[in-house]
Amino acid sequence: xxxxxxxxxxxxxxxxxxxxxxxxxxxxxxxxxxxxxxxxxxxxxxxxxxxxxxxxxxxxxxxxxxxxxxxxxxxxxxxxxxxxxxxxxxxxxxxxxxxxxxxxxxxxxxxxxx
Amino acid sequence: xxxxxxxxxxxxxxxxxxxxxxxxxxxxxxxxxxxxxxxxxxxxxxxxxxxxxxxxxxxxxxxxxxxxxxxxxxxxxxxxxxxxxxxxxxxxxxxxxxxxxxxxxxxxxxxxx
Numbered sequence: 001x002x003x004x005x006x007x008x009x010x011x012x013x014x015x016x017x018x019x020x021x022x023x024x025x026x027x028x029x030x031x032x033x034x035x036x037x038x039x040x041x042x043x044x045x046x047x048x049x050x051x052x053x054x055x056x057x058x059x060x061x062x063x064x065x066x067x068x069x070x071x072x073x074x075x076x077x078x079x080x081x082x083x084x085x086x087x088x089x090x091x092x093x094x095x096x097x098x099x100x101x102x103x104x105x106x107x108x109x110x111x112x113x114x
Numbered sequence: 115x116x117x118x119x120x121x122x123x124x125x126x127x128x129x130x131x132x133x134x135x136x137x138x139x140x141x142x143x144x145x146x147x148x149x150x151x152x153x154x155x156x157x158x159x160x161x162x163x164x165x166x167x168x169x170x171x172x173x174x175x176x177x178x179x180x181x182x183x184x185x186x187x188x189x190x191x192x193x194x195x196x197x198x199x200x201x202x203x204x205x206x207x208x209x210x211x212x213x214x215x216x217x218x219x220x221x222x223x224x225x226x227x
Contacts, residue, residue, distance in 0.1 A: 043220070095214040107156055
């Protein structure tokens, strides 16, 4: 079974600084996508960024970027110039095989301090 | 321009009283999912539909049922809610493409009294 591990339950960062969230995963797929989702307190889960495994270039979306290490099955998320609105729980996700399901990590709660 | 809509946003029910949560989507996606999420935890998949094909997770209690009458709508029925069923229930959709990217609704917060 596919597993996703987020080893940091909570992280705190000063506004305008950078924070990196770690994620490791296990999959038997050769071609797949990886995702980071953000869930602000009492608000909707939204996609932050996705990475296609066959692309060597790391994905970037504005202040969010990933460090994807395919051989190590590592997929970390970097939030640069942190803003108060980045305060949320962040989930790493990878597909399970052939049945349209995602495995989610346990989540990392990020708190941005003013 | 809401894409995945869940109603109601908050639902209070009594112990043992059946309750139905609804989800609709304007994305015309083939796949729809129901998740249960408890405080500060990852979403837990209950079941999903690929078109009308129903797929139950092995550890989903029999107390939970689902219906998908058409592409746009999906319902979650809890036949006899217990106190342990109090949670946020998330609906999500995806296309049947290789990415498996899911789009989530805002959730329904269920309280059982």
